[in-house]
Amino acid sequence: MIRNAFDHIFSFSYLAARSFSAAATPPFRRRDLAKQIYFVAGESLPIIVLCVCAAAMVTIIEASFHMKLVIQNDSMVPGFAAMLILRELGAVVMALLVTSRAGAGMAAEVGTMKITEQVEALQMLGLDPIRFLVAPRLIACTIAGAILSLIANLVCLLAAMGVSIVKLGYTAGLFMEMSRPFITGQDLVFAVIKGAVFGAVIPLFSCYCGLRCRPGAEGVGLATTNAVVSSSVAIIVLDFLMSYLMSYFY
DSSP states (O other): OHHHHHHHHHHHHHHHHHHHHHHHSSOOOHHHHHHHHIIIIITTHHHHHHHHHHHHHHHHHHHHHHHHHHHSOOTTHHHHHHHHIIIIIHHHHHHHHHIIIIIHHHHHHHHHHHHTTHHHHHHHTTOOHIIIIIHHHHHHHHHHHHHHHHHHHHHHHHHHHHHIIIIIOOOHHHHHHHHTTTOOHHHHHHHHHHHHHHHHHHHHHHHHHHHTOOSSHHHHHHHHHHHHHHHHHHHHHHHHHHHHHHGGGO
16 A cells, blocks of 8 residues: 555656646647647636635625624624635635646546546657657646636636625725735735645646546546546645645735
């Protein structure tokens, strides 16, 4: 079991190193890159907007309820909610949603190519499967993760402001005025950095699981499940590590 774990760690590290190297050196397949960015960002955007709106609304309502319970007023709700959204909620919810949709799709696609011997066909044609399959997805997911994180955080803040106006009686100006002491532009920059890092993690785990896919429909299903689970765990662990490091800059 320990030997198997070391085998996975070594193989994944090798794939990640080769993928970053291929992503940083030309030639870049622009058409495939644009297709992957649309697949990750364009097709994921509606579900991300819907879910982050719901998450922001729940955050505001729950924060108001508990603050009224503890300190008898909800005057700090806008500030705390805005800080929570920018530092954690927007980027993490976005990344987990992209993992469950785009990451699962990548693992299934690469896994199907593996079991139908299309990956071996690429090697026979002299094409590097990592440069051909993984590198475009790595670049696309990194760019898409940064863009989606920015959009998710802004949508989250607008949804929180809307709920504050409708449910708690704040005005838009008062919401922004009370949020200002708690957040800065640096929070949004860190959120975009988190989104880009989370975006880079998703195709690495998804393609790794796809390239190690076992034959048959059961193998593709198992590869997809493993990709979603491993990517989600990696995102949670990376979120903790980055939040810890970024806390030194506040």
